[in-house]
Amino acid sequence: MKELIESIRKRRSVRRYSEEKLSQEEYDKVESYLHRLKPLIPDLRVEFQIVPCSETNCKFNAEYCLLVYSEEGNLWLTNVGYMLEQWDLYLASLGIGVCWYGMGKVEEERQCDLMYAIMLSFGKCDADAFRNGTDDINRKAASDFWTGCGDERLGEIVRLAPSAVNSQPWRVEQVENKFNVYRQKGGVPLLSAQLFKRWNKVDMGIFLCFLDVALESEGYRYSRVLGTESDEGKRVLVATYTLEGK
Template identity: 30%
Template sequence: MSNLLELIKERKSVRTYDARPLSAEHQSELEAYAKAIRNPFEIPVEFVMLDAKEHGLSSPVLAGETEYVAAKVKKQPNAEVAYGYSFEKLVLHAKSLGIGTVFIGGTMKRELFEKAANVQADELMPCVSPLGYPAAKRSLKEVMMRKGVKADTRLKAEQLFFKDSWGNPLATAELSDVFEMVRLAPSAVNKQPWRIVEIDGVYHFYEKKDKGYDKEATGDLQKIDIGIALCHFMMGLEDLGKQPEVSFVNPGIEVPQGVEYVLSVSVS
């Protein structure tokens, strides 16, 4: 098992923190890493570290957090996918340092966070995350919340990855670790809206849309989930020494109602 797959398996959403601020070393490391993050769309995603007490920031689903990271992006095609990709890179790096995170999109006073992050009219700030050290024990509220969204369960590979046509399961043996990384990716309310169809060696990503996730204030939150899954896919391929490249070549296959083509990945 690769170190990356191990990291992805170990990463869990953290909603209960031990109230310690990040060490100066970890703070500096995360800020430097955030500035260097790039995504395949070359769309700038700006990260802003926010002191919770200084800005009066909180979320009813969290406890013990002292800091948040927000991110903002200019409104444009593929902004949400780029956002999810970039944010997940930061989340995984934080995990490698022992720092807990969780994507927060709705359970917060959005206007306070947007003001603190200085979000402009032409920008989106779909979500934020606390940054901190996990508490020794999850709060009862967190335990119940994880049960409610079935946080530790995922769809099976044959429900997510197809070959040539929709619903025809893809044999994933050659890239089994990479597809497992994608399968384990976090998503809003654990909906896992991504689907991948492989045709002639090109991997086409689709969004299985659910109602209520596409809003003016946040953009399409499920496209952020696609970006997170894409991040796992691209990083997994790069981990194997491959060179994945994003393009937009809709193969035009028949798909169910409510499914939308997003992008394609070719591998060399």
């Protein structure tokens, strides 16, 4: 995953696409990368459908949307976030624009034993749709969500993770070489609380993807024990990491 580090500084949500279409070669790369994504939970089956954006309720002028379906189970939405963020970063490396689209809806949410999880728009875009530095980025400082962080470089990378409505629901508490990653609940209007319940679980997978890319690119050896996607409590333990050295 460490090869994705370059894209972390470059990616941003692309909501304006060009008229140009993906070449067959680009389409094949985009499609085949879906089969190379590293899962967080290997036991959960995840499937994809690429459809013309015009056949969805996505309001962007993208050429395509990717529909993501998954088996349900503990951390299934977190797993989807973890997997598809790798794809988002890979497409940024190809100069192809992507936007997570939580507002997406499909007619049939259930497909046999799989459940619709989320959609992402994608297509060609201008080169200036990407970031060329992190100056203009609107995110919390790492110290606002990661207490006891022993390595500022990690914090500087993971703070760039995207999240629904830029809600950044992650909190990290570190003591020596161990840290817990939590999903912080609440702080959103009641009306949208139901939507956030789903999106913030995807956000946590995105964050873990950024974390793993950061740890690998900084040369850390580490182990991870996964927690839960439960809706109990204000703060939910998603994962515990132990750094085992470099």
